[in-house]
Amino acid sequence: MNIRNIAIIAHVDHGKTTLVDKILHATKVFRENQATGELIMDNNDLERERGITIFSKNAAVTYKGVKINVIDTPGHADFGGEVERVLKMADGVLLLVDAFEGPMPQTRFVLQKALSLGLKPIVVINKVDKPNCRPEEVHDAVFDLFFHLDATEEQLDFPTYYGSGKHGWFNDSLTEIDNIEPLMDGIIKHVPPPSVQEGSLQLQITSLDYSSFLGRIAIGKVSRGVIKENQQVALVQADGSIRKTRVKELYVFEGMEKKKVAEVPAGDLCAVVGIEDFNIGDTIADAENPEALPVISVDEPTMNMTFGINNSPFFGRDGKFVTSRHLRERLLKETERNLALRVEETEGGESFLVYGRGILHLGVLIETMRREGYELTVGQPQVITKEIDGKKCEPYETLVVDVPEEFASKVIDLVTRRKGELLVMETKGEMQHLEFDIPARGLIGLRTQILTATTGEAVMAHRFSDYKPWKGPIPGRNNGVLISKNQGKTTAYSIDKLQDRGTFFVDPGEEVYAGQILAENVKPGDLVVNATEEKKLTNHRASGSDDATRIAPKTLMTLEECMEYIQHDECIEVTPNFIRMRKVILDETERNRQAKKMAAEA
Template sequence: INIIDTPGHADFGGEVERVLKMVDGVLLLVDAVEGPMPQTRFVLQKTLELNHKIIICVNKVDRADGEPKRVVDEVLDLLLDLDATEEQFNSPVVYCSGRMGTSGLTEEQGPDLTALFETIVNYIDPPQGDEKGKTQVLVSSIDYNEYVGRIGIGRVERGEIHTGEEVMVCDYHGNIQPYRSKVVTLMQIDGLKRVPVERALVGDIVCFSGIEGINIGNTVCALDCVEPVPFVKIGEPTLEMRFLVNDSPFAGQDGRYVTSRHLRDRLNRELLKDVSLKVEDGRTTEEFIVKGRGEMHLSVLIETMRREGYEFAVSMPKVLFKTSETGKKLEPIEQLIVDVPSESVGAVMEKIGARKGELVSMNPIGSRVRIEFRVPERGLIGYKNEFLTDTRGEGVMNTLFGGYEVYKGEIIRRNVGSLIAYETGEASTYGLFNAQDRGPLFVEPNTPVYEGMIVGYTTRNEDIVVNVCKKKHVTNMRSAASDEALRLTPPRRFSLEEMLEFLSEDEILEVTPKNLRMRKIIMNNSQRMKEIFRNKE
C-alpha cells in the first residue's frame, strides 16, 4: 500500500492535483478541535472532482477540548457544500489519536491503529486497470539525479513495465511529438527507500530513469499502442516576481552561486519538478521573470535557493491581470478565511475593507470568530504582518484561490517610507541613536551597510536618507567611550515574507545564504533624486 502526503496549501495546487491522480482513495484528516481548515476544503474539492472514495479520520480525540461530533458534522456540511455524491457523503468515520497511536470506529479508542488499517483495506478499492493490457504509465512527478539524469515518477495505469523495455513517450495535450526510448532502471518505494525491481504491475507507483526529456504529464506507452492518459489541467500562475543577479557592493561575499548562468540553471531545474511555475527571460540577460501560484509558492523557492548557497535579488511581487472577452480588466481574487479573537473583529474588518475585501460569512466559535472574505490577491500582499499585529499574534489566516473577477480599483499598499543609508560603512551606535528618532531600524551597531540600503522605516509617507555610520568625533573634552551611554531601541527583525511585503516598486531584496537586505534599485542617492524629479516632470 502506497501512502502519499499532499501539500495542503492552495499555492501548491499543481502538486496536489498531480498527487491525487496517483491514488485510489483518500484519508481526510481533520483536527478534533479546529475542524476542517481552508486547505482541507481545497484538497477535498480536488478529491471529489476525481470521484475518489473518502475515509474521514478525526485526529487528536484524546484532547480535553476536542469536539469530535461537532467536527464530523462540519465535515458533512463541507461535503454537502461541495456537491459530494451519496456514497462520498456516507463515508466511514474513524476516530484516532496520533500521539497515543490508537484508533476506533467510535470515540472509544482501541489499543492500536487496527481499526484505521482495516477500514482502509476493506473500504478503498484495489487499483482499477487492465493487467493484461499494453503498458501505460502516467508521469506525475520528476526527480533529478546527477548519475542517472531525470527520473520519472508515476503510476502504472495499465499492463506492466519492465527494466530494459523499449517504450514510446507521448503527451495528452500534444505538447511533444511521440518518441521512442528505453527504461534503464526501475525502482519502487519501500518505506522511505527506493528499491530496484525488474517489473511493476497495475496500480504500482514506480520511479524509472533512462528516458531523456521525460516531463510531468507525459505518458510512457507500449511501442504498438500509443495512448496518452488524460492529465489534470494545472492552475495558471497568479503572481510574478523578477529574479536578478545581485549587483550590490556586497555581492559575492556570502554565496557560492552568483552568476546569471547559475541562476538560469537553477530556475530551469525547478521547472522540471514544479509544473505550477513559469520562468521567462527579462529585459536583460541578468533578469528572469518567475511566475507562481501565490506569495508562499515563490517565497518557498527563494528560501530553498538561499539555503543551497545561491545569491541573487528579487523584486516586489506583482499580480497577473487578465482581460475579459468584453475588454474589462480582471484580477485574481482570494477566498480569505480568518479565525480571530472576538475583540479583534473590528480591526480586521476595517483593514480588509480598505483592501477592497467583501464579507461572505461570519460564524462565532466559542470566544473566537471565523470570518470569510473575498479579497483581491494584490490586497493581501503585505497584510499578514498587520493581521498578526491587529490580533496580537492570536489570529489564524488562510487563503484559497477564488478565480478572476473585474478589477476592484486602486488599493493603497504601503503608508510608510524607507530610511536609506547615506554611505557605505559600519553602522555606529552614535549614528543609529540619531537615526532612531526618524522611525524603527532594521540594523544594529557594527552591521555593514552600503549607500542605498534600507536600514529602517519612517511613519511619514516619504523616504529619508540617514547617516547610520556617523561617528562622534573625539576631542580633548570628551571621549568616544561616552557612546556606550547611548540607549538604542532593539532593531526590528523581518522574515523573508515580511520583507517581500514591505518592498515598493523602486526597491529590491538582496538574498544571500547569510543575509537578507532590502535596498533601492538606484543605490546612489543623488542619482535617485534626479530620477524622482524627472518622473514628476
C-alpha cells in the same frame, strides 16, 4: 490485487505527517531500537524549520498481506500544484480534519480536486483530545462540504474515523483505544484496489526524484500493462512528440526506501531510471503501440515577481552562482518539477518574470536557491490581471480568520481597508470565525498587520476563489524608509542619534551601502541618512554628556515579511548569508530624477 494507493489530504497543521508517522510505526517499518524522531516524512531542512510539508512524498507499508502506498501531500494552497499531480496516483483519499477547526479553505481546495477525479474518500476527524473540540459538529460540516462540492451518492456515503494522531489511536467511534488498527482495516475495506485496464503499457509521470548516482528518476503509477527492466519503451510528451528510449532500472516503494525489482504490474507505483529529458505529465508507453494519457492540468499561477542578478556593491562576495546564466539554468530546472511555476525572460535577458501561486510558493523557491549558493535580487510581488469581457479583472481569495472575540473588530477593520468584504461571522467556542472575499493584492502585507493587531492570536488561511473586476487602488505601506547615504560600517553613535527617526533593520558594525534600506521611518516619505559616522574623539570629558549609547535590537524580518514589506521602487538582495532590502536605483540623484519624471508623466 493486494494493493491500495491512498493520498492523505488536509488543511495545513491538521496532522497529515504525524498520521503517516503512526502508520509507519504501526506496520513495523522500523526496527524496535531505531531512532526515527518526529515527522519522518518531512526530511527537507526547510520543511522541518517551518513545520509544513512542501513536497509530496511516497512511502509504502504492508498490513495484513496488503501493500498500501501512502502519499503525504502539502496542506498549503500555495503548493496546490504538488497535490493536483500526485492525486493522479491515488485510488482513495484520507481527508484529515481538525476536531476543533473543522473544514478550512485548503481542505475545500484539495477535496474538490480529489472528488472530481472520482477518488473514494475516508474522513478522519483528528485531535479529538483537544479542549473545546466538537467532533459531531465537524462531521456534519464535512458532510455539508461534500454536498456543496457535488460529491456523488457513493462519495457522500463516506466512512468516518475519530482519534488523535499525537496519542496514536483511531477508531470508528469516539471510544479511545491504544492503536490505529480500525483505520488500517478501514483503508483495506473502503479503498478500492487499483482499476486496471486491458492493453499495452501506460505509465504517466506524476512526480520526479533526483539521485547523484542515477540522475533524474520518473515516478508514476502503472495504469495498464507491465513495465520491465531493460524494456524498450516510447516516451510520449505533452506536445505529442514520441521518443524511443529504454528502462534501465525499476524500483518500487517499500517503507521509506526504494527496492529494486525486475518488473512492476499495473496498479502499483514505481520509480523508473534511465529515461532522459522527460517532463511531469509525459506518458511512458509501449514502444510498438504508444498511447498517451491525458496531460495533467494544474491551476494557473496568480502572482509574479522579477528575479534578477545581484547588482549591488557587495555583488559576488557571498554566493557561488551569481550570473544570469546560472539564474536561468536554475529557474528552468525548477519548472520541470514545480508544475505551478512559470518562467519568462525579459527583454534585456538579465532578469526573469517568475509566476507562482502566492508569496509562500515563491518564498520557498528563493529560500532554496539562497541555500544552494545563489545570489539574486527579487522585486515586489505583483498579481496577474486578466481581461474578461472587456473588463480588467484580478484574482480574489477567500480569507478565513479565527480570532479571539475582543480582536474581531480590529481584524474586520484591517481587511475592509484593503477592499475585503465580510461574508461570514460566527462564534466557534471562544473564537470568532470570520470569512472574507478579498483581492489577492490586499493579502500582501496583511498577515503581519493582523498578527500585530491581535498579539499573535489570529489563525489565518486563504485560497484562490475566482477572477473578479479590478477593485481600484489598495493602500500599501504608510511609512517611508531610512536609506543609507554612503557605504561603510554602521556605528552605534550614528544609530543612537537616529533611533527617534525610525525602527532599524541593522545593528551597529554591519556593512551597508548607498541605497540600502536601514530602517522604517516613523513618518511617511523616505529619508537619506548617514549611519556610518564615527564619534569625534576629544580629550575633554564631561559627566552626563558621555552617556553610554542605548540601542534597541534590530527588527529581524523573514524573507516573506520582506517580500510583503517592499514597495514598487524597492527590491530584496538575497545571498546565502544575508537578506537586505534596498532601492532599485541606488544613486540618490538618479532616484530623484526618476521620481520627478514619473510625477511629470502622471
